[in-house]
Amino acid sequence: xxxxxxxxxxxxxxxxxxxLALDTMKEGHDGSGLGVTLQNLGGEFEHLKEYPIxxxxxxxxxxxxxxxxxxxxxxxxxxxxxxxxxxxxxxNVKKRxxxxxxxxxYPDHYLDRPQAEKEELLTRTRLELRRQGSDDDSLYVxxxxxxxxxxxxxxxxxxxxxFFGFDTHPLTAKVILAQGRQNTNYAIQLYACHPFFLxxxxxxxxxxxxxxxxxRDYLTGxxxxxxxxxxxxxxxxxxxxxxxxxxLKYPLPYYKDVVTPLKDSELSGRADGQVxxxxxxxxxxxxxxxxxxxxxxxxxxxxxxxxxxxxxxPGIVGGVPGKYGLMSEECGLEQVLPxxxxxxxxxxxxxxxxxIPPGAQEVKVWNQLNGSxxxxx
Amino acid sequence: xxxAQRLDHNSExxxxxFPFIIRWREDRCSRCGRCTAVCPSKAIEASVMAQRLVNSxxxxxxxxxxxxxxxxxxxxxxxxxxxxxxxxxSLVCPNMAIMPExxxxxxxxxxxxxxxxxxxxxxRRNAPGTSTLDKLKFTRxxxxxxxxxxxxxHEFHIRTLLGRSxxxxxxxxxxxxxxxxxxxxxxxxxxxxxxxxxxxxxxIGALSPxxxxxxxxxxxxxxxxxxxxxxxxxxxxxLPPRLLKSRYLKYFxxxxxxxxxxxxxxxxxxxxxxxxxxxxxxxxGQGAKPGDxxxxxxxxxxxxxxxxxxxxxxxxxxSPPTHQTKYSIEEAVAKMIQSVSMAWGxxxxxxxxxxxxxxxxxxxxxxxxxxxxxxxxxxxxxxxTGAAYNVSMDKMGHPxxxxxxxxxxxLVRSGQQNELPLFxxxxxxxxxxxxxxxAALILLGASxxxxxxxxxxxxxxxYGDERNRCNLCNLGRCPRGITTQDPRLYxxxxxxxxxxxxxxxxxxxEVELKKIFAPMGxxxxxxxxxxxxxxxxxxxxxxxxxxxxVC
Numbered sequence: 001x002x003x004x005x006x007x008x009x010x011x012x013x014x015x016x017x018x019x020l021a022l023d024t025m026k027e028g029h030d031g032s033g034l035g036v037t038l039q040n041l042g043g044e045f046e047h048l049k050e051y052p053i054x055x056x057x058x059x060x061x062x063x064x065x066x067x068x069x070x071x072x073x074x075x076x077x078x079x080x081x082x083x084x085x086x087x088x089x090x091x092n093v094k095k096r097x098x099x100x101x102x103x104x105x106y107p108d109h110y111l112d113r114p115q116a117e118k119e120e121l122l123t124r125t126r127l128e129l130r131r132q133g134s135d136d137d138s139l140y141v142x143x144x145x146x147x148x149x150x151x152x153x154x155x156x157x158x159x160x161x162x163f164f165g166f167d168t169h170p171l172t173a174k175v176i177l178a179q180g181r182q183n184t185n186y187a188i189q190l191y192a193c194h195p196f197f198l199x200x201x202x203x204x205x206x207x208x209x210x211x212x213x214x215x216r217d218y219l220t221g222x223x224x225x226x227x228x229x230x231x232x233x234x235x236x237x238x239x240x241x242x243x244x245x246x247x248l249k250y251p252l253p254y255y256k257d258v259v260t261p262l263k264d265s266e267l268s269g270r271a272d273g274q275v276x277x278x279x280x281x282x283x284x285x286x287x288x289x290x291x292x293x294x295x296x297x298x299x300x301x302x303x304x305x306x307x308x309x310x311x312x313x314p315g316i317v318g319g320v321p322g323k324y325g326l327m328s329e330e331c332g333l334e335q336v337l338p339x340x341x342x343x344x345x346x347x348x349x350x351x352x353x354x355x356i357p358p359g360a361q362e363v364k365v366w367n368q369l370n371g372s373x374x375x376x377x
Numbered sequence: 378x379x380x381a382q383r384l385d386h387n388s389e390x391x392x393x394x395f396p397f398i399i400r401w402r403e404d405r406c407s408r409c410g411r412c413t414a415v416c417p418s419k420a421i422e423a424s425v426m427a428q429r430l431v432n433s434x435x436x437x438x439x440x441x442x443x444x445x446x447x448x449x450x451x452x453x454x455x456x457x458x459x460x461x462x463x464x465x466x467s468l469v470c471p472n473m474a475i476m477p478e479x480x481x482x483x484x485x486x487x488x489x490x491x492x493x494x495x496x497x498x499x500x501r502r503n504a505p506g507t508s509t510l511d512k513l514k515f516t517r518x519x520x521x522x523x524x525x526x527x528x529x530x531h532e533f534h535i536r537t538l539l540g541r542s543x544x545x546x547x548x549x550x551x552x553x554x555x556x557x558x559x560x561x562x563x564x565x566x567x568x569x570x571x572x573x574x575x576x577x578x579x580x581i582g583a584l585s586p587x588x589x590x591x592x593x594x595x596x597x598x599x600x601x602x603x604x605x606x607x608x609x610x611x612x613x614x615x616l617p618p619r620l621l622k623s624r625y626l627k628y629f630x631x632x633x634x635x636x637x638x639x640x641x642x643x644x645x646x647x648x649x650x651x652x653x654x655x656x657x658x659x660x661x662g663q664g665a666k667p668g669d670x671x672x673x674x675x676x677x678x679x680x681x682x683x684x685x686x687x688x689x690x691x692x693x694x695x696s697p698p699t700h701q702t703k704y705s706i707e708e709a710v711a712k713m714i715q716s717v718s719m720a721w722g723x724x725x726x727x728x729x730x731x732x733x734x735x736x737x738x739x740x741x742x743x744x745x746x747x748x749x750x751x752x753x754x755x756x757x758x759x760x761x762t763g764a765a766y767n768v769s770m771d772k773m774g775h776p777x778x779x780x781x782x783x784x785x786x787x788l789v790r791s792g793q794q795n796e797l798p799l800f801x802x803x804x805x806x807x808x809x810x811x812x813x814x815x816a817a818l819i820l821l822g823a824s825x826x827x828x829x830x831x832x833x834x835x836x837x838x839x840y841g842d843e844r845n846r847c848n849l850c851n852l853g854r855c856p857r858g859i860t861t862q863d864p865r866l867y868x869x870x871x872x873x874x875x876x877x878x879x880x881x882x883x884x885x886x887e888v889e890l891k892k893i894f895a896p897m898g899x900x901x902x903x904x905x906x907x908x909x910x911x912x913x914x915x916x917x918x919x920x921x922x923x924x925x926x927v928c
Contacts, residue, residue, distance in 0.1 A: 254557065271556065275559055283545055
């Protein structure tokens with residue numbers, strides 16, 4: 001079972017905090033990979049918030065492809081970042097070419113375009129680059145979005161963190177999702193590593209998704225450019241979130257109502273029960289059966305955790321105002337936030353969705369059975 | 378010169394030409410005559426036989442002959458009185474003295490066209506062997522990497538939707554702060570949540586009163602007592618007037634077919650209906666006999682049938698092969714769906730049923746664009762019927778698996794797989810694996826399945842099989858009393874017992890469906906289109922159905 005480590009804070013913190021938390025959960029993953037997605041970036045990126053950042057891995061040939069294509073589209077490089085790679089004893093990570101996080105300036109003719117058109121351009125560009133790298137594995141692109149960086153590599157999470165030089169030169173951000181990969185059904189493939197990102201929406205999950213094929217087939221029929229890939233059965237969680245929140249414009253809690261709808265007998269407990277009955281029918285192909293703990297963030301920095309309808313996976317949330325951890329296991333939380341009051345830790349059950357608004361000053365627990373929101377601490 | 382045929386019987390058939398040969402044991406037979414009385418095809422008769430016995434007693438051979446005449450049971454060699462192999466003779470024989478035996482080298486079809494009349498029969502396609510549905514295996518089993526579900530402990534929701542679901546974008550809902558609410562005026566198509574195995578259309582008239590009543594009682598019991606929402610289609614022939622006005626109507630799907638039988642009565646009962654039917658099925662085709670119509674023969678049209686169907690007694694009731702008023706799917710069919718919907722104020726799902734065909738995709742694409750089409754039922758070639766020409770049953774039609782799969786994938790391509798549910802029929806449970814066949818079709822993309830022949834076999838011990846056993850439903854001489862209007866025959870059938878068996882069948886199916894879905898990790902929604910759960914040990918089938926090849 002993959003291990004999940006997410007942190008949301010009011011101040012910038014190092015990605016190494018997530019990785020050390022994953023290291024405490026080491027028994028649970030086989031070290032087959034690390035994936036991190038950072039939102040609301042600090043450090044060198046703090047003053048580049050409006051510039052889309054292309055995150056990926058490429059060979060020299062891949063780099064030329066990226067440079068050529070981006071130039072042809074009118075993107076101008078604003079800032080380039082590469083991790084300070086460390087190799088040596090104790091770091092069993094195989095380096096593959098270049099690890100990129102390059103901030104670009106929009107093409108001139110896009111500068112005054114509406115936000116929606118810019119978003120479409122970014123997704124289209126990412127997908128085209130992905131396509132160009134698919135034949136020869138010369139490049140992987142994980143995200144192309146303002147104020148977001150995604151890094152993925154195969155190996156033990158701590159070793160990958162050291163490999164990227166995060167112990168001495170860390171990336172910092174206010175929201176970071178990190179996953180320690182446990183390889184299960186699929187061959188290790190970088191595009192299969194969590195977290196998954198699309199247009200400001202990001203999720204990571206543990207567990208298999210038994211409803212993957214119906215989920216995937218439904219999403220690919222929505223006519224949305226970014227609903228593609230699916231090297232992992234968990235990528236659909238991110239796209240379902242995007243579909244519910246971005247396309248349908250439903251408030252976040254309805255994401256839970258879509259993926260784990262209430263039983264008919266429970267609908268009457270909700271003021272919007274009638275609507276839920278309709279959603280349950282219309283979006284039934286997006287329903288999951290678990291076992292899954294889903295952690296994700298929205299474009300505005302809201303971060304959440306929710307469980308499958310049978311609560312078949314562990315998950316815990318705890319922290320102090322200004323910094324909260326959302327982990328698959330308590331030891332990870334202990335590593336990041338030893339100063340918290342443990343009795344206030346939240347272990348979300350089947351009907352809960354833990355929501356931490358931007359800024360991470362408080363935790364809300366939304367209850368699916370009655371639609372109520374509580375703020376435990 | 379006179380032909381020798383009269384002398385050596387050369388113009389007659391030997392019993393080896395017949396599909397079933399009667400094995401009669403003289404030593405056991407008490408000559409009670411029950412077998413000859415009960416035989417539905419008059420294939421056996423009491424006869425006499427002259428026997429010459431040679432006897433020798435004493436120390437030296439002194440053969441002596443005795444001639445005696447004994448009473449025997451003889452199988453007639455008239456092709457129109459062929460033994461159908463039903464075995465009713467063995468059922469009534471007190472001494473186990475008689476039994477039909479299948480003759481694999483028979484030449485029945487060479488001869489069964491006397492008078493230039495093609496062979497007609499009931500039953501399903503005569504094609505014994507493993508069907509495609511039975512070749513499919515469920516090969517995705519969650520276990521060590523992730524826990525599977527427990528069929529005994531976890532809660533399962535084995536239900537499907539009959540009716541059109543709007544895409545989320547078209548739902549009449551709006552955001553009010555952090556809540557979604559219904560808009561005051563928006564059309565929401567009617568949808569029923571039902572058990573994914575339905576009883577397909579078999580009419581009163583085709584079925585005997587106790588058979589239809591038994592099915593109906595079983596369905597009502599399943600709904601009201603067992604909480605398994607099974608629905609049943611009326612077939613073309615209307616519904617009993619009291620049922621139309623009862624609260625049980627909601628478990629039934631009245632069918633309109635090309636003869637429109639019973640619809641005058643249904644329409645007139647509308648003001649008195651206290652419940653709405655589960656749905657309305659418009660039958661355009663039947664998988665067992667595509668392009669062939671129906672015929673309820675005059676002798677079956679007794680008082681009850683005439684009353685229900687709104688016709689005079691003792692007249693042949695022909696359902697034409699096609700709806701005579703339907704000239705195009707875009708206009709006439711759409712209008713028919715719309716006008717039937719209108720009769721119930723657009724509160725009842727209305728859907729067509731077609732026979733499996735290569736042109737199913739064209740029908741599907743049309744229906745997908747019709748906002749009032751509630752579903753599509755596709756009936757494959759292994760479906761059964763009460764009466765059809767043998768050639769229609771054996772040689773016409775399309776297997777259900779690939780037809781259904783093509784249609785589902787077409788809906789997936791257009792993103793409408795959740796809008797228009799597909800129901801599959803034709804050969805479900807052909808080899809008694811009801812739940813497995815149903816689950817396989819669901820994983821291929823069906824929202825549910827229909828059964829007909831299976832329920833007759835399981836609930837009323839129908840003799841029919843794919844070696845042409847019995848299959849004389851068309852003649853009104855059903856030895857089990859299932860497809861006859863002859864009181865002497867149908868009184869053999871106990872409606873209460875049929876109902877009990879119907880309940881057994883569906884309760885069993887529900888448990889078995891759980892046993893299939895649990896290891897696949899699905900419980901809250903039916904795994905429609907979850908094709909990664911399927912595998913097959915035949916590369917060609919795997920390729921055709923876009924599923925895994927396993928060996």
